[in-house]
């Protein structure tokens with residue numbers, strides 16, 4: 001059938017409608033802000049140098065043609081996605097002097113987002129786990145060899161731990177590394193089908209090396225899981241004899257990453273290929289144990305800390321998109337009028353919409369901020385461990401990194417979904433970026449330690465503290481000091497305007513303490529009639545609840561503390577309201593815990609609910625400026641709905657035009 005014009009022509013007709021300049025609604029929002037944007041951005045990124053570096057890195061990427069996308073990545077099939085990501089990875093690595101490569105908190109992730117986008121790719125595991133593993137687990141005298149090879153692209157690695165049959169439970173991994181003292185080699189072997197490595201990123205097609213977790217056997221004895229550096233492919237990139245390797249197929253997201261499988265058939269590696277910083281196998285097969293049994297899991301602790309910051313930034317970006325869109329969405333489709341006859345309003349004016357957006361925006365700030373200080377704690381702990389095996393802080397760091405990882409990845413994934421819903425139908429389009437963000441975030445709930453499993457690790461730590469407190473001789477980590485404070489019978493929270501930070505902290509600590517001890521008492525009672533592990537299982541839902549509250553209390557305290565450091569009064573006022581909104585929203589969501597035993601009265605609970613309404617109204621005029629305070633460029637955001645200029649509809653038309661279905 002003949003047509004008057006092609007879809008492409010039609011789109012070009014509409015393209016003429018693209019507005020010049022910013023959408024007037026969004027401009028008006030910016031003009032109405034109560035604080036200076038630059039001051040706020042400096043607070044968010046800690047100083048103006050970091051802010052300036054963001055701009056410099058953006059300009060660098062924008063000025064390099066090799067980072068351009070000829071076709072929008074959303075319209076590529078999986079092969080093309082992998083090709084694109086690989087091309088971009090090469091360009092990224094060829095231009096590493098654009099950033100401080102040691103800055104895994106700000107510069108490296110920003111550079112990666114700008115060059116490739118929001119997904120794992122063939123180099124994610126190389127940079128995200130393989131290099132950290134080398135750093136954490138290699139003796140200083142040896143670090144330069146593999147590290148330099150890895151940095152110079154001679155080797156491309158992954159982290160191969162999870163197996164078909166076991167992921168969370170590392171002690172039951174089945175891959176074996178048996179020391180042969182006659183040849184001074186380890187024999188790496190996959191003894192059963194369930195022992196096949198499954199999931200490692202970049203393994204399917206890209207990596208030629210892997211850090212492999214395997215059960216060590218030496219002198220006929222099992223020594224538990226240990227890490228080994230294993231070459232998988234030869235110089236022509238073909239799998240070496242004894243190695244079977246491939247891609248595991250498409251996943252919910254991150255499809256530019258070639259997650260793979262790996263099977264060993266009595267594959268031999270030299271003795272020195274065991275990561276021997278902490279535990280060793282001597283040439284004669286003698287085993288030297290590590291100074292702490294769990295030091296072998298150190299790389300995971302480090303990556304969990306990195307993930308927290310990385311994931312929180314995803315929530316920040318999602319909030320930016322939804323807030324900007326809510327400021328410009330009102331006239332194209334009738335959503336209703338608040339005051340009849342006065343015309344439609346921006347959807348941002350609906351209280352329900354604010355309730356969807358602003359608590360998520362609030363949630364995105366504290367964890368990104370505090371992770372900077374946690375990162376220094378991690379560096380400090382690593383230093384302590386290296387300098388003469390001081391392991392005292394290790395359990396605290398493990399509990400904190402596990403707990404934050406579990407709570408934050410969950411909140412980020414749920415938050416992104418809530419923000420997607422807040423954008424109606426357009427939120428469902430990949431043009432919005434929400435589907436990719438969600439797929440990325442939700443993966444983080446599983447990898448690097450499944451969230452429930454991580455919460456139960458926190459609970460172990462809390463139960464140990466509770467036992468010490470009850471024994472009257474507690475030696476408490478800083479994050480747990482509040483557990484030894486005296487019980488509080490009633491809550492202090494009043495109206496949001498009059499209640500102090502101390503009141504809020506008091507109430508969070510009291511409720512969490514109660515929850516921890518109630519769980520501890522239940523556990524100890526059960527242990528009288530059950531085996532320890534059965535008792536643990538029987539109250540593990542409560543254990544997870546206590547762990548969650550402990551982490552949330554930590555986040556509330558840190559958010560409030562961080563706001564107090566803000567030097568600009570106008571920024572501090574808005575951030576303080578946002579921090580209170582964050583706390584009140586958590587109380588409202590966790591009402592059961594707070595009202596139990598009459599701790600929070602009904603009147604106080606009503607104050608909390610009312611306070612949320614009032615704070616939403618108070619923050620509303622600043623919401624677009626608060627979104628801008630994340631200082632995220634359009635290239636980093638990769639969302640048609642979240643464009644800085646607010647010109648959403650023409651951009652949506654332009655985006656749809658690239659669909660291959662419209663090409664003929």
Ligand SMILES: CCCCCCCCCCCCCCCCCCCCC/C=C/C(=O)SCCNC(=O)CCNC(=O)[C@H](O)C(C)(C)COP(=O)(O)OP(=O)(O)OC[C@H]1O[C@@H](n2cnc3c(N)ncnc32)[C@H](O)[C@@H]1OP(=O)(O)O
Pocket residue numbers: 092101102104108109111112120124125127128129159161162167168169170171201294295297298300301303306307310394395398446447448449450453454457460461
């Ligand atoms: C250079 C620049 C380049 C620029 C471009 C690149 C840019 C890159 C920038 C990167 C930016 C950052 C982005 C971050 C994202 C990174 C992406 C990476 C993608 C990741 C992909 C996924 C990888 C993986 O998933 S790898 C596999 C992970 N697997 C797990 O996590 C398994 C989980 N299981 C466990 O950890 C354990 O089995 C555990 C802890 C559940 C149980 O341990 P257990 O020993 O089996 O048993 P248990 O009896 O419970 O514990 C005994 C005892 O030990 C304590 N314990 C356990 N673990 C630890 C630990 N790690 N540390 C300290 N203590 C520990 C435990 O608490 C018990 O103590 P007690 O109670 O006192 O007895």
Ligand SMILES: Cc1cc2nc3c(=O)[nH]c(=O)nc-3n(C[C@H](O)[C@H](O)[C@H](O)COP(=O)(O)OP(=O)(O)OC[C@H]3O[C@@H](n4cnc5c(N)ncnc54)[C@H](O)[C@@H]3O)c2cc1C
Pocket residue numbers: 125158159160161162165166167168169198199200201254259443446447448449450451452453456
């Ligand atoms: C996108 C992605 C990328 C990945 N990349 C890598 C990689 O590069 N390298 C690598 O080695 N691995 C990787 N993994 C694997 C990942 O680390 C594991 O999937 C993860 O550790 C969870 O293990 P599992 O799959 O065995 O889940 P399981 O442990 O089987 O969990 C299934 C269910 O059992 C529950 N459960 C398990 N144990 C307990 C317990 N003790 N108590 C209570 N409940 C329990 C869990 O809570 C969960 O509900 C990746 C996974 C994904 C999704």
